[in-house]
Amino acid sequence: MKKHNFSAGPSILPPEVLLKSSEAILNFNNDNLSILEISHRSKSFVDVMERARSLALELLGLEGKGYKALFLQGGASTQFLMVALNLLEKRAGYLNTGSWSNKAIKEAKIFDDVYEVGSSENANYNYIPKGYDIPADYDYFHCTSNNTIFGTQMKDFPKCSIPMVCDMSSDIFSRQLDFTQFDLIYAGAQKNLGPAGTTLVIIKEDILGKVSRHIPSMMDYKVHLSKSSMFNTPPVFAVYTSMLTLEWLKNLGGIPAIEKVNDLKARLIYSEIDLNPLFKGFASKEDRSNMNATFNLVNDDLKETFDTMLKEAGVDSLNGHRSVGGYRASMYNALPLESVQVLVEVMSELETKA
Amino acid sequence: MKKHNFSAGPSILPPEVLLKSSEAILNFNNDNLSILEISHRSKSFVDVMERARSLALELLGLEGKGYKALFLQGGASTQFLMVALNLLEKRAGYLNTGSWSNKAIKEAKIFDDVYEVGSSENANYNYIPKGYDIPADYDYFHCTSNNTIFGTQMKDFPKCSIPMVCDMSSDIFSRQLDFTQFDLIYAGAQKNLGPAGTTLVIIKEDILGKVSRHIPSMMDYKVHLSKSSMFNTPPVFAVYTSMLTLEWLKNLGGIPAIEKVNDLKARLIYSEIDLNPLFKGFASKEDRSNMNATFNLVNDDLKETFDTMLKEAGVDSLNGHRSVGGYRASMYNALPLESVQVLVEVMSELETKA
Numbered sequence: 001m002k003k004h005n006f007s008a009g010p011s012i013l014p015p016e017v018l019l020k021s022s023e024a025i026l027n028f029n030n031d032n033l034s035i036l037e038i039s040h041r042s043k044s045f046v047d048v049m050e051r052a053r054s055l056a057l058e059l060l061g062l063e064g065k066g067y068k069a070l071f072l073q074g075g076a077s078t079q080f081l082m083v084a085l086n087l088l089e090k091r092a093g094y095l096n097t098g099s100w101s102n103k104a105i106k107e108a109k110i111f112d113d114v115y116e117v118g119s120s121e122n123a124n125y126n127y128i129p130k131g132y133d134i135p136a137d138y139d140y141f142h143c144t145s146n147n148t149i150f151g152t153q154m155k156d157f158p159k160c161s162i163p164m165v166c167d168m169s170s171d172i173f174s175r176q177l178d179f180t181q182f183d184l185i186y187a188g189a190q191k192n193l194g195p196a197g198t199t200l201v202i203i204k205e206d207i208l209g210k211v212s213r214h215i216p217s218m219m220d221y222k223v224h225l226s227k228s229s230m231f232n233t234p235p236v237f238a239v240y241t242s243m244l245t246l247e248w249l250k251n252l253g254g255i256p257a258i259e260k261v262n263d264l265k266a267r268l269i270y271s272e273i274d275l276n277p278l279f280k281g282f283a284s285k286e287d288r289s290n291m292n293a294t295f296n297l298v299n300d301d302l303k304e305t306f307d308t309m310l311k312e313a314g315v316d317s318l319n320g321h322r323s324v325g326g327y328r329a330s331m332y333n334a335l336p337l338e339s340v341q342v343l344v345e346v347m348s349e350l351e352t353k354a
Numbered sequence: 355m356k357k358h359n360f361s362a363g364p365s366i367l368p369p370e371v372l373l374k375s376s377e378a379i380l381n382f383n384n385d386n387l388s389i390l391e392i393s394h395r396s397k398s399f400v401d402v403m404e405r406a407r408s409l410a411l412e413l414l415g416l417e418g419k420g421y422k423a424l425f426l427q428g429g430a431s432t433q434f435l436m437v438a439l440n441l442l443e444k445r446a447g448y449l450n451t452g453s454w455s456n457k458a459i460k461e462a463k464i465f466d467d468v469y470e471v472g473s474s475e476n477a478n479y480n481y482i483p484k485g486y487d488i489p490a491d492y493d494y495f496h497c498t499s500n501n502t503i504f505g506t507q508m509k510d511f512p513k514c515s516i517p518m519v520c521d522m523s524s525d526i527f528s529r530q531l532d533f534t535q536f537d538l539i540y541a542g543a544q545k546n547l548g549p550a551g552t553t554l555v556i557i558k559e560d561i562l563g564k565v566s567r568h569i570p571s572m573m574d575y576k577v578h579l580s581k582s583s584m585f586n587t588p589p590v591f592a593v594y595t596s597m598l599t600l601e602w603l604k605n606l607g608g609i610p611a612i613e614k615v616n617d618l619k620a621r622l623i624y625s626e627i628d629l630n631p632l633f634k635g636f637a638s639k640e641d642r643s644n645m646n647a648t649f650n651l652v653n654d655d656l657k658e659t660f661d662t663m664l665k666e667a668g669v670d671s672l673n674g675h676r677s678v679g680g681y682r683a684s685m686y687n688a689l690p691l692e693s694v695q696v697l698v699e700v701m702s703e704l705e706t707k708a
Binding site: 038106110190 | 355356357359361362363364365366367372373375376377379380385386387388390391392393394427428429430431432434435457460461464542544548549550551552568570571572573585586587588589590591592595670671
């Protein structure tokens, strides 16, 4: 039976990306070698790395604007640390919008002084704080664009006179934004980009080199930039699969095209949540995420029935995170509209039954 | 045409591992989902991680002896840093046997005092230093068991009263050793274990917790151990493929079985190097690596002819590293004896021609 994969991450990838990456494991580039067993210094792989790096910048509209792209390892969790090591000299401002922001703050605090410019912790992070100040003498401002666990998403970003750093792990490449407002963007691949195992980092080069500490090589963005993202052996397969996904997105029409589909999917699920009396949304309406819709049953007695119906319809991985409970529909770029339609039909059918 | 893949890394993997990992990208566990798009918290993947961790310990004979295995990201280059962060309080002793040892020393020096207990730099690392002292009041001793670039390999390890840390990236699982003599072993997967993108770390737990510094979460072995190697999203596919390779090795008869084949391959290539007057070996005979045989043509005028013959025979990636020049035959676990036979035939044919 066809599965509708709503996994929060690692999550669904386009079928043609899966097919090509599966083929490349048996025979990459018609060269009778597997993508897993070639040197990362081979021309075939250097081409992959360069194509992935330039596609990332191209799709975000950042080519020729002083930005460079890196494919590193260690996930966003390593970026929490690298951001602080590379940019934090005296003080940084963090917006606390949920678990991931919290972790970023925790890792940065190890080194220097970190200040929460705003937080929605008081309401279990069901909204995005607004109207906070970002002191102009801070080293940088850090925010999380989309909060997978709580289903909130920043629709606007503050005007910021200091470097703005954004963790876009769960919504990069999903919507049009003026990406030049950011100075550093990072994103674990495993939502909109590729398999777990690589992290895209986009850096405006001129923000680097301003801290006094000695930065260990693997933690130093300048070291990775100077080696074109090949300071050490990169995660070859994860980079290749990410490149395939970026090509898929480009062929589709880039971010403007996928944004339309993402808007449709979000409108579909949220209107069902709002109109169906059996469900209530978790996130504040104005801050609802187009990537992760969080909702609960009004009456938990229906849980067993609903879960059985979901299973019968092939709806997979709809469980909410334990901090919120209920359900979470993760609707990343590769999730087809059809899967959301199936989910909404099940929700609507439950109303008829109940 | 069949390729004989002598790549130094990322390198050859067993055909059945490639086949299974390719299939899992389309349909993992007959569950109609790709291994790339399932949650790392799903039972299917937790089982993979646990099986990979326990197979690693089992094959090394370390089960039930106070050791734990982790599959991390960032390569050996990140371990250079993590080892120092987790273990270095006052002073550590490093054996300098080549480029990788050098890099490990460089990263450790950032923090504290590091002392080279021995070095073969004076002879471009063509031998393994012997008879050095390891002060008993040092925090740990660090060595590199096999030096891919220079083709040397430690046959014996010093008796050591302090924790012994070993970078086994390029020869782990290739030969029988008393692995209990080591307290921490690390190895980038991309030689004998799996694709680039994960690093196996084996730790004797009782050596941890003895430094006074605060260790950032992602750099802290205790954090990763406390979360069973799932502190953050692991590199799912690289861990899965590593598990498949460990299963392949176990089915083959484990390290004793593969060691026999590796010995045969090494004897074959080295006897050709020694008997064929056109070639000379680079590494000191007693320290020759069973994984990477380094050799040069006595007369470089034959290079073009030899390279053409290699190409015609399907011998791939035999170029030596620029620090040594000439040729390097990397003969990791998955390289069949047949490939070495083909190479040796070409070398021998060159002698007839010349």
